[in-house]
Amino acid sequence: MQFTYVNPTVIHFGQGQIKSIRQAVDVSQKVLVIYGGGSIKRNGVYDQVVEALQNHTWIEFSGVEANPTKETLDKAVALVKEHNIEFIIAVGGGSVIDGSKYVAGAAKYQGDGWDILTREHTVTEAVPLGAVLTLPATGSESNMGAVITRKATQEKLSFGSPAVQPKFAVMDPDVMKSLPERQLLNGLVDAWVHVCEQYITMPTDAMVQDGYAEALLKNLLTLGKQYNQRDNDSWRANLMWTANQALNGLIGVGVPQDWATHMIGHEFTALWHVDHARSLAIVQPSLLRNQIEVKRSKLEQMGKNVFALEASADLAERTIEAIEAFYHSLNIATHFNDYQENKTTAIDNVVAQLESHGYLKLGENKAITLEKTREILESAIQ
Template sequence: MTYTYHNPTIIEFGEGKIESITNYIPKDSKVLFVYGGGSIKKNGVYEQVVKVLKDYTFFEFSGVEPNPTVETMNKAVEIVREKNIDFILAVGGGSVIDGCKYLAAASLYEGDGWDFLDGTSQPKAAVTLGAILTLPATGSESNSGTVVSKKATNEKRYFFSPFIFPKFAVLDPSVMATLDDRQLANGVVDAFVHTCEQYITYPNNSPIHDGYSETILKGLVKLMQTWDKRKEYSWHEDLMLLANQALNGFIGAGVPQDWATHMIGHELTAFYGIDHGRSLAIVQPQLFKVMFEDKKEKLLQMGKNILNIDDANKVIDKIEELYNSVGISTNLNDYINGDKEVISKITTALKNHNMTALGEKGNLTLDKVEQILTLALKPKEI
């Protein structure tokens, strides 16, 4: 193992922690308060944030989509430049935070911010960013990655930069009380797949990385198995912390990582608007079947240490069963409205994005993507 691990984001965890943001935003800052479709006005978060910012000069930008687009975020770039904003406050789930990471970097870049997403340029600076998390799932509140879409071309891409780590992240589980079942299910599945992408690869020699991943997975399995408790504060508390730890960078440091499920899932979202968590649930079990020989040792380890199952194939079945138990269909046919071109669209997009050798070994080729999607196109139940 060899790696560099650095995570500068301050975590303020617990009820009432929104008030703490004044400790980290300089009093003379010009703040842009960014949020999504307005759900924060129903759960009391908007009111809390406005109250905390009362002594600051601040502006608002709303309307960030569930899959943030450059088209929307570039409107915010204009505000940052026009108003000389020097602090961005992202209030929402992973989409709002991801959009704000793009915003922070693009605002200080003379070219087209999409350059960061297509890999032609890297950020050299970013406006300081803070986050108040309202929907746990992505872990974006304390990592250096962002995923942004381009509506004009049906693309969903990502970039990483040390400049876009949030300065702080507020994780207050009480704000989750108004989340619906769809949001909660997406969150728990997203966090589960994030962990699997860094764990279900091939055996490594790091008991702490495996052990920590298994602890996170055990916690997420328990949340799915106690779905009837999903309105309780302790359930929210566990999901908020588990999702954060699933993708704060540590469990993947120095160990093999996959991410093929995400790359395929991103294309499904770009073309069909499928919720991110659901796109992952569609792809992952079928990917495990197609890449079974590469993954069977870790699947067996997961079965033994987490699920009390001693058959790797049954581990895959159990994962799919867990997703279905929280109301997430793993049948691609339930999402694409009969589109017969789905496989060619996804494989062509991956090819165009130079993603023709995915996975921890680089051996998940486009023919295997086709097999995965074929398996995902299950007959609809009558």
């Protein structure tokens, strides 16, 4: 267990905290506010941001999609360059924040921004940015990662750089009051899988990381069971903070990480526009069953410490069943059949995309080859 850990994002958490951006951004800096659709104008978030920036010079860019595309984001990049923007504020969920990270990095690059996603350009300099979180799910508000889609080629790729980590994140649970049920459920599932990707790997002696991961999983399990009580301040605050801690880097330091579920799931989103979280729920149970022997010990640990299951020879199998039951309790599907082509062609398309991106060996052991991926997809796709 060796690591260097720092999280420089200043968190402003709690009701009424949107006003804190007044002090978080220097009044001398020219600001670009980036957001998605019109929901922030309907729920009052936009008005709060406008009030907080009343002494700043700022412009706005809207229209960032649920899966942010290079095609849309490049328009914001041009805006940053044209107006000499000095600070970006992302107002939205993970997609808007991820998209803003791309804009921040691409604006300091003279080439095609997609070079960042293909690793042809490494982001070492970016326009500083902050985030006003409206949908708890991805943890993007306090990490250095982003996932971007290229619509023209149906590619969905990720990048990371300390240069694009938000300087601050405003996390006001009140903004969740107007979220559609589908987005709340997606947030729960997304955070759950983020923890799993850093936890269901192989045994370690990292007591803090394991214990903290289990605490977060139990939080999410409880929030799922209390979903019908979601219209209260405590439920909202606990989901928002748990989702943040799931991917702020802490539980993953010094331990093996998987992320194969994400890499495969991204292709479902790129090809068929499946919600990110729902793509993860489709892939994960089949992947865990495929890799059960190498993950057996951690699955047994999860079964005991998270689901309170009794010890048995089939504890790992029952843990996967419990994970699947958790998704089903939220009306989240764990199989996929909404594709236009036949099953064989659908699987071929996913495998071909992964191969084109160089994802030939996935998982903490690099054991999920394209052949294994095909086996996983045979189970996940109906």
